[in-house]
Every structure is written in C-alpha cells, then in structure tokens.
Amino acid sequence: MNDAVQKKTSTGITILQGDKPLPRRIAQALMARIFVGELKPGDRLPPDRVLAQQLGVDRTSLRAALSELAGRNIVRAVKGSGVVVLDYREHAGLDLLDAVFDMPGIDLGSAFNLELLDHWIEVMPAIVEAALRHSAPADLAFIDMLFVRQLDLLARGGANKDLAVIEVQLQDEIVRLAGSTILRLFANSMRRFRIQFSTAFFNTINVRDHVTAQRTLINDIMAGRVSPEDVSGQYRAYLEEHTKMHRENISRLPSSPSLSTDRVKDDT
Numbered sequence: 245m246n247d248a249v250q251k252k253t254s255t256g257i258t259i260l261q262g263d264k265p266l267p268r269r270i271a272q273a274l275m276a277r278i279f280v281g282e283l284k285p286g287d288r289l290p291p292d293r294v295l296a297q298q299l300g301v302d303r304t305s306l307r308a309a310l311s312e313l314a315g316r317n318i319v320r321a322v323k324g325s326g327v328v329v330l331d332y333r334e335h336a337g338l339d340l341l342d343a344v345f346d347m348p349g350i351d352l353g354s355a356f357n358l359e360l361l362d363h364w365i366e367v368m369p370a371i372v373e374a375a376l377r378h379s380a381p382a383d384l385a386f387i388d389m390l391f392v393r394q395l396d397l398l399a400r401g402g403a404n405k406d407l408a409v410i411e412v413q414l415q416d417e418i419v420r421l422a423g424s425t426i427l428r429l430f431a432n433s434m435r436r437f438r439i440q441f442s443t444a445f446f447n448t449i450n451v452r453d454h455v456t457a458q459r460t461l462i463n464d465i466m467a468g469r470v471s472p473e474d475v476s477g478q479y480r481a482y483l484e485e486h487t488k489m490h491r492e493n494i495s496r497l498p499s500s501p502s503l504s505t506d507r508v509k510d511d512t
Contacts, residue, residue, distance in 0.1 A: 259299060267308035270301055272347050278318055278329055279344055280501040285331035316340055338433040345436035349504040354497040361491060365483045373476035375421035376465055383421055384466050390414045391459040398452050407451055408442035448489040
C-alpha cells in the first residue's frame with residue numbers, strides 16, 4: 245500500500261511521506277534525481293547542515309541516507325570536496341535496480357525498457373534450456389501447475405497484474421532450476437520490474453494463448469517430443485514475434501528516465 249504524499253523542499257527535491265523511515269525516504273528522493281539525471285556524475289551536494297536545512301530534515305537522518313547511497317556506490321565522500329555524485333552505470337550494483345523499482349513515480353524511459361526487453365529475449369531462452377536440462381519430472385509438474393493456476397485465474401476474469409505475478413513465479417522457478425546463484429540474485433533484484441513488465445506485456449497479447457503456448461512447450465518436453473535445445477530456439481522465436489507490439493508501445497515513450505508528474509498525491 246502506497247499512500248505517500250509529497251513534502252516540497254527549497255531544493256525542488258520531493259521527499260515522500262509514508263511508512264518508510266525518514267532516512268530511506270531521503271535516500272530515495274536523492275537516488276531518484278540521480279537516476280533520471282537531475283543530479284549528474286561529478287555534482288557536489290551541499291554540506292550536511294545546508295542540505296538538511298534545504299530538505300527540511302534533521303542532519304542525523306540525512307547522514308544515514310547519504311551512508312545508504314554511499315553503500316550503493318551512488319555517491320562518495322571526497323576529502324575537501326564533500327559528497328560527490330558518482331556515475332551509477334560505472335559504480336553501482338544490482339541492488340540499485342531493486343531500489344529504483346521500489347520508488348514510486350519513476351518512468352524508466354524507452355531506452356532502458358528496450359534494453360531490458362532485448363536482454364529478456366536474448367537470455368531467457370538459454371535459461372529455459374539450462375533449467376530443462378536440470379529438471380526432474382516433479383519440477384516440470386510444478387511448472388505445469390503454475391500454468392494451470394494462470395488458466396484458472398483467466399477463467400475467473402483475473403486481472404493482468406495478478407496473472408503477471410504468477411508469470412514471475414514461473415520465471416523464478418525456471419531460474420532456480422537453471423542452478424545459477426548469480427542469475428537468482430539478478431532475478432531477485434528485478435522482481436518488481438518483472439511484474440510491471442509482464443503486466444504491460446499482457447496488455448498487448450492474448451494471455452490465454454500465451455499461457456497455452458508456454459504450457460505446450462513444457463508438455464512436449466515431458467512427453468519427450470522435443471529436446472531442451474529445440475525448446476530454446478522455439479521460445480526465442482516466440483518471444484521475438486509476440487513482443488513486437490510491446491516493443492512498439494515502449495518505443496513511443498520518451499527515451500530518458502524521468503519522474504512522473506502525478507507520481508504521488510500532493511498534500512497542498
């Protein structure tokens with residue numbers, strides 16, 4: 245539940261009001277400005293006392309927020325220069341993605357979304373192949389059960405977001421079966437985004453046909469009709485074909501990340 249409201253400050257930086265601790269909300273506000281490019285690599289933040297006053301927060305909370313950002317390699321304290329913004333593309337890790345996806349009102353922009361779509365099409369078929377090589381009949385039966393849950397939800401008129409949650413559970417199970425810890429950590433950091441992405445994808449396709457097509461691939465494996473290598477090629481071709489409309493929709497977005505103007509409810 246996110247019923248956050250804005251706290252406007254003299255810097256133009258909005259600190260959301262909500263259930264999260266103040267240092268976390270300050271960190272999110274600064275991180276959002278860094279991610280969308282309003283605070284650029286090399287920019288120097290004002291001294292603690294000045295910045296705390298500008299933001300209308302206490303210095304202890306501000307220092308805790310800056311410590312979080314430093315721990316994510318988004319800013320760095322430089323002797324004689326204060327706190328300097330780093331280029332997150334060069335220094336930050338996967339935890340930044342999870343933090344960004346947790347922030348309300350971030351529009352990722354078409355370039356970032358298209359990069360993620362291309363990554364999905366390129367990588368997911370290989371993960372599926374690896375998972376199928378390591379899977380036992382019980383694993384495939386569990387995956388099939390998730391497909392059945394999706395079909396049952398569709399029959400009851402379920403929302404695409406709820407269907408997307410199950411889709412992400414399917415992805416998580418496939419990644420688990422692939423046996424790579426690094427892939428699992430990456431998938432964990434992307435879970436919020438993958439739900440958003442799958443929901444948007446479902447808005448452009450016939451979801452029942454999608455679920456049925458994926459289930460058929462798994463059933464063909466269980467019946468020995470196709471090999472994991474064949475499934476990998478078929479799945480890649482399927483993704484390339486059925487994400488075309490989603491790609492077109494993404495391409496209509498502004499290229500760069502931005503903050504949504506209606507990201508939160510204003511308290512004025």
